[in-house]
Amino acid sequence: MLADIDTWILDLDNTLYPADSALAAQLTHGIVSTIAEYYGTDVPGARQIQAELVAQYGTSLRGAMVTGTIDPHDFLSFERRIDYSVISPDPALAVALTALPGRRYVYTNGSAYHAEQALRQLGLSACFDGVFDILAGDLIPKPYPESLDAFLKLFDVEPGRAAMFDDLAVNLELPRARGMATILVDGTGTPYEQLDERHWRVRDLKGFLHLLR
Secondary structure (H helix, E strand, O other): OOOOOOEEEEOOOOOOOOOOOHHHHHHHHHHHHHHHHHHOOOHHHHHHHHHHHHHHHOOHHHHHHHHOOOOHHHHHHHHHHOOHHHOOOOHHHHHHHHOOOOEEEEEOOOOHHHHHHHHHHHOOHHHOOEEEOOOOOOOOOOOOHHHHHHHHHHHOOOHHHEEEEEOOOHHHHHHHHOOOEEEEEOOOOOOEEEEEOOEEEEOOHHHHHHHOO
């Protein structure tokens, strides 16, 4: 299974750690609080604005920049106040990742700072050959083609020999159209389910990775 893959591309948030973690809750709180302050609204209003920005522009940051004048570094400054100790090392996941043949990358709509802190806390820093973040993509997020093209060019990735893991189905549509194997990590249903020849839905990421050894 996936014997032809030599490049493994994994999302970070809600993929390498679960969506119900305290870290995910802190991220949501930080984004909503930043939006509330920037747009001068309360938390319910900020949540509504966030939903609209994500739906139209892919991420809250991208939407805030297009519709306003917020500095991306100011927007992302809430990450410096996050307590990353709420997530624990995952040695079993580290073993599963390092057993994958070829190169391994994190491809995230978050910042490199956030990725580095989370990976360090998870004990996964040594498992990856690089991180592609929202700043590397010139603030254009997944699922836009400009972001994917920049990732592929930077790391010289051949789509037909790559597999991409993400918790959002929309982020896998373009990679799949480009010829990548795609794995939706959605935390529900059976441990893993093959939907077609090169597309899976996975609840148990570690278990699925061990199948590939």
